[in-house]
Amino acid sequence: MALDEFELIARYFRTARLERAGEASATVLGIGDDAAVLQPAAGQQLVVSTDTLVEGVHFPKEGPAAELGYRALAVAVSDLAAMAASPLGFTLALTLPQATPCWLQAFSSGLADAARDAGINLIGGDTTRGPLNIGVTVLGQVPAGQALTRSGARPGDLLCVGGNLGDGAAGLDVVLGNQLPVGLPMAAQDYLYQRFWRPMPQLALGQRLRGVASAGLDVSDGLLADAAHIASASGVRLLINGPQLPMSDALRSWSERQRLDWMLRGGDDYVLLFTLPRAARRWLEQWRAAGLAVSVIGEVQGGKGVQLDLGLGPQNVDGPAGYQHFRSTDD
């Protein structure tokens, strides 16, 4: 029985063509040996990040398998985008209670969609029986010295965001089947459902930020919490201008209070938050002309912490600001 199950799993991951999702492959040796071998390009540094998705913590229990597959990889790839890296490959550590063909087929097809969208190849993995646990390690490369870190923001820089805020949190409400506003269009529900399950890592934007942005990360914990990460690592204060926060039309059916809470604290948006020296301001127009939805939402100041201006002057932001781990999504 054991062998059959493994063959089954190997079959699903092979037929999903996960090993050839990237355009130009850096894979010298892929799945099937003790380890994978990759050839990074000359002059590049290696970027590595590991993410774990656990049922009931990072996604609702019994989430649809295809969406789990997509989300697990997309969330990890977002960390490569946040470092201004290009994808090299990923490994999958999959622990699952049983090898159900139907579940595996759906999971691997969602994973393959995410791999194709990001242009990243599956290079290795490990499958084990146990409570559902999805571990993804992504590898990328970036020209030496050009990784985008959290620590380079300087007073005077502009604070920018690469897309709409709040969609991830609103999407979770839709996914959980919570009570939705009367009159919420079906198209908006669909859009938000996708925004939760199929985040879009901003690889193209991240790569354009190389050598231009002074600091950056992806918004996964919520805008305020992630802004605090940059403020702390850079030793600066970030001032966020509330009225400038970009929001999708899909959020308009909710109260202003709810929308603002999601935009500030929701998390799961996976858009890039970055700081831009004013001298590099001209890039904003070029990025917009290239179809990238970048918005200026504040500025970097001397000091520490995060301030929020909702139109009544800057207020310090204190207390629980974002998503906390060790919390069940259905608490």
Next chain:
Amino acid sequence: MALDEFELIARYFRTARLERAGEASATVLGIGDDAAVLQPAAGQQLVVSTDTLVEGVHFPKEGPAAELGYRALAVAVSDLAAMAASPLGFTLALTLPQATPCWLQAFSSGLADAARDAGINLIGGDTTRGPLNIGVTVLGQVPAGQALTRSGARPGDLLCVGGNLGDGAAGLDVVLGNQLPVGLPMAAQDYLYQRFWRPMPQLALGQRLRGVASAGLDVSDGLLADAAHIASASGVRLLINGPQLPMSDALRSWSERQRLDWMLRGGDDYVLLFTLPRAARRWLEQWRAAGLAVSVIGEVQGGKGVQLDLGLGPQNVDGPAGYQHFRSTDD
């Protein structure tokens, strides 16, 4: 509560000095950003492997935390040894039911022991609440084209092993508290307990095999099963000479039948199994002179599969040959 738990975990992993276990660090940017940044040396290829340890599958339930920490990393590093790679760094994806200071301190100290022994730095990780699941991804480097794969064995090559066989399986018996032979010395029990919980990845041997051995891997599934992997990947037959299999003195208290079963099918030994062209035979003496316990245990022939000669001529080896996943260790 959530934040405190995270700070606690970060504290244990920092005080264990896991970030500076390697001698010369390739880490450009370690823990604390969206991803780690590494600088592989020029002319090197990257080697990547992921391993998951699940309670009740890879180790007995309620295993001692320090030993779990050691074993989780050592088993993963063994894959680097099997590829002839040098360690660059590792990430830890730790899912645990609760953040108990006592457990975390013990786990991180065992992990730190393994990191020091292997000379590998912790470069990143992710900690989540959920059923215990330990995921380790190791990164290494090897001069371009010199990774040791499973597919290069040629008829006429010698089949060699880098250390004793059967200790891992006997060690599991000791760890599980199974009935032990009357008169088994306490020193032998201690030795075998260590051999299960603290495997010794053969990094030094692996690196000496670069450009010399024709194929290789680490014995994790059992000698017969792992020999079959080389035979299959290389398109050859491996003949194993039973009387030549190296065994530690600690196994002498068990019956010959039990010892042989463990040496052939036991797994968990994490010694290297490799094939050596006869023209490279002179290296064996040099390695032995350097303190490496290499043994010739057979040869590579034309054909397919694995044959075993226990003194009565070669017999084909069929059927379940090694450790199977999706099996509880206490079945």
